[in-house]
Amino acid sequence: MAQPWSQSDIEGAIAMRGKHTNREIAERYNRSVYAVQQLFLRHGIRERRQLAGEPQTPLRRTKEPSVSHNIAARLGIPAPEEHATRKSGARVTTPSGASGTLEPMLIVPDVHRPYHSNMGWDLLMQVGRWLKPKHLFIMGDFADFYSCSSHDKDPARANRLEEELADVDEGLDDLDSLGAENKEAVEGNHENRLWRQIMQHSPSLAGLVSTEKLFKLKERGWKFTPYKRHTTLGAMHFTHDVGASGRNAAFRVLDTYQHSAVSAHAHRMQYMVEGNAVGEVKLSAMFGWLGDVDQVDYMHIAKARKDWCLGFGVGYYDPASGYSYLVPVPIVHGTCMVNGRLFRAA
Ligand SMILES: [Fe+2]
Ligand SMILES: [Fe+2]
Numbered sequence: 001m002a003q004p005w006s007q008s009d010i011e012g013a014i015a016m017r018g019k020h021t022n023r024e025i026a027e028r029y030n031r032s033v034y035a036v037q038q039l040f041l042r043h044g045i046r047e048r049r050q051l052a053g054e055p056q057t058p059l060r061r062t063k064e065p066s067v068s069h070n071i072a073a074r075l076g077i078p079a080p081e082e083h084a085t086r087k088s089g090a091r092v093t094t095p096s097g098a099s100g101t102l103e104p105m106l107i108v109p110d111v112h113r114p115y116h117s118n119m120g121w122d123l124l125m126q127v128g129r130w131l132k133p134k135h136l137f138i139m140g141d142f143a144d145f146y147s148c149s150s151h152d153k154d155p156a157r158a159n160r161l162e163e164e165l166a167d168v169d170e171g172l173d174d175l176d177s178l179g180a181e182n183k184e185a186v187e188g189n190h191e192n193r194l195w196r197q198i199m200q201h202s203p204s205l206a207g208l209v210s211t212e213k214l215f216k217l218k219e220r221g222w223k224f225t226p227y228k229r230h231t232t233l234g235a236m237h238f239t240h241d242v243g244a245s246g247r248n249a250a251f252r253v254l255d256t257y258q259h260s261a262v263s264a265h266a267h268r269m270q271y272m273v274e275g276n277a278v279g280e281v282k283l284s285a286m287f288g289w290l291g292d293v294d295q296v297d298y299m300h301i302a303k304a305r306k307d308w309c310l311g312f313g314v315g316y317y318d319p320a321s322g323y324s325y326l327v328p329v330p331i332v333h334g335t336c337m338v339n340g341r342l343f344r345a346a
Contacts, residue, residue, distance in 0.1 A: 005029075005039060009029050010039065012028075012029070013025050013028075013029060013036060013039060013040075014040075016028065017040065022036045022037060022040075022234075022322050033235060033322065034235060034259065034280060037235055037321055037322050037323070038279075038280065040321065041321065101318060101319070101320060102316035102317065102318055102325075103134040103135060103316060103317045103318075103319065104131045104132060104133045104134055104135070104314070104315075104316055105133055105134070105135040105136070105137070105233075105313075105314065105315040105316060105317050105324065105326070106124075106127070106128050106131060106133035106135070106136050106137070106178070106180070106312070106313075106314055107137045107139060107262060107287055107312060107313035107314070107315070107326070108124065108136070108137065108138045108139060108142070108175070108290070108312055109139045109264045109267075109286070109287045109288055109289050109290060109311070109312055109313070110139065110140065110141035110142075110188065110190075110264050110265065110267055110289040110290065110291060111138075111141065111142050111143075111171065111289070111290045111291065112141055112142075112143070112144040112190065112289070112290075112291035112292075113142060113143050113144065113164070113167045113168050113170075113171050114144070114163065114164055114167035114168075115144050115146070115291055115292055115295040115296070116171075116290055116291055116292055117290055117291060117292045117293075117310060118292075119331070119334055119345040120290040120291075120310050120311075120312075120331055120345075121171070121174075121290060122345045122346055123331055123334075123335075123336050123343055123345050124290060124312050125174055125178075126343045126345075127312075127314065127329065127336065127338050127343055128175070128178045129178065130338070130341070130343075131314060131338065131339075132178065132179065133178060133180045133314075134180060134181050134182060134317075135180060135181075135182045135184075135233060135317055136175060136178060136180035136182065136183045136184070137184050137185075137186070137238055137262070138175070138184070138185040138186060138222075139186055139188070139238065139240060139262065139263070139264035139287075140186045140187055140188025140189070140190075140191065140227070140240030140241075140264055140265065141188035141189065141190040141191070141240065141264065141265065141289075142168065142171065142185070142188070142191070142215075143164060143165070143168045143190060143191055143211075143215075144164065144190055144291075145161075145164065145190050145191060145193040145194055146160070146164065147159055147160055147161040147164060148161070148193040148194045148196075148197045149193055154297060165214055165215075168214075168215060169215075169216075172215060172216075172220060172222075176220055176221075182223075182233075183220070183221055183222040183223065184222065184223045184225065184231050184233075184238065185212075185215070185217055185222045185223070185224050185225070186225045186229075186230070186231060186238055186239060186240050186264075187211050187224070187225060187226050187227040187240065188227060188240040188241075188264065188265065189227060189240065189241065189265065191211040191227065192211075192227040194209070194210075194211060194214070195210070195211075195227075211224070212224040225238070225239075227240060228240075230261070233317060233324060234317060234318075234319070234321070234322030234323060234324060235259070235260055235322045235323055235324070236260050236261065236262060236283075236323075236324040236326075237257055237259060237260065237261040237262070238261070238262050238263075239253075239261060239262075239263055240263065240264050240265050241253075241263055241264065241265035241266070242256040242257075242263065244266070245265055245266040245267075246266070247268075247307075249263070249265070249266035249268060249270065249286065250263070250266075250268075250270035250271070250272055250284040250285065250286050251272065251284070253284045253286075254272065254274060254282060254284035257282075257284070258282070259282055260282045260283040260284070260324075261282075261283075261284055261285075262285050262286070262287070262313070262326065263284070263285075263286050264286055264287070264289070265286075266286055266307075267288060267289035267291070267304075267307070267308035267309070268286055268288065268307055268308060268309060269286065269287060269288040269309035269311050269328050269330055270284070270285065270286050271283070271284075271285045271286075271326075271328050272284050272285075283326065285313065285326055285328065287311055287312050287313035287328050287329070288308065288309035288310055288311035288312065288328070288330065288331075289308055289309070289310065289311075290310065290311075290312060291308075293305055293308060293310075309330055310330070310331040311328060311329050311330040311331050311336070312329050313326055313327065313328055313329060314326070314327050314329055314338055314339075315327055331345075
């Protein structure tokens with residue numbers, strides 16, 4: 001069990017805040033990043049503002065003092081709504097891209113280009129243009145790589161790698177046009193088909209040919225994370241899968257990570273939050289897929305229609321706390337809703 005923080009460590013950590021990342025603070029005090037975030041949540045937000053001499057968040061004014069105001073005044077504590085307003089250090093960035101504390105995020109699940117849903121892609125791009133994400137995540141299986149599959153292939157689709165890659169380029173061009181500052185591509189098992197094929201048939205090409213190179217990710221300004229690895233943004237982990245794809249896939253990710261994680265692969269839309277006895281809270285989320293179910297030949301269509309959900313994810317990242325606030329966006333009969341705004345596929 002983690003040792004409680006000493007008073008001197010608390011003061012030291014708070015003093016480092018704003019000048020150092022949470023990870024650096026965690027390393028300095030031999031704690032997890034999560035423990036540092038929890039400490040700041042308990043102590044840091046108001047104290048940091050006072051230390052930095054920043055103005056307090058203006059309190060909400062009410063016309064008449066409420067009962068709760070009167071009781072709070074007698075007790076000498078902030079009224080509930082004042083307390084809530086002060087405690088929330090975040091200001092929501094408007095989707096127009098105006099500067100603010102929270103940074104918009106767009107999460108692109110399995111697309112399986114070129115066998116993707118044009119309608120789903122259209123909605124993703126409509127939302128992306130409106131949201132103007134600062135952080136953009138590709139969660140893997142962006143390309144289907146049917147040509148590299150070791151399974152029996154439909155001859156009409158086999159040996160079309162060049163066409164598949166041209167379509168991937170189109171998709172990446174679209175995403176690049178959103179202007180995100182932080183672009184992260186996580187590799188999925190379908191992209192990994194290429195690696196397996198090289199290792200089986202042409203191991204001498206290993207290192208020369210890779211997903212990162214074929215997608216020209218470096219030139220495009222994307223950070224690449226290989227299959228079976230994860231990348232992080234604050235407290236959130238992003239990985240394609242941990243080897244599970246059934247109904248309990250998101251639980252399996254949570255069990256594996258024991259920390260907040262976004263995953264993909266299962267093509268399901270699942271969102272669960274669990275805590276533990278010491279009050280830590282963790283999210284496991286997967287945001288569906290954007291493939292065309294009618295073009296799937298490795299799954300019974302009835303099962304795919306039942307289990308898989310067309311959709312994607314949006315959210316906001318708070319760099320002050322390292323928390324990501326994520327929301328699933330299911331696509332329902334050619335429509336989806338984000339932040340109270342309805343989008344319709346063309
Ligand atoms: Fe996958
Ligand atoms: Fe997939």
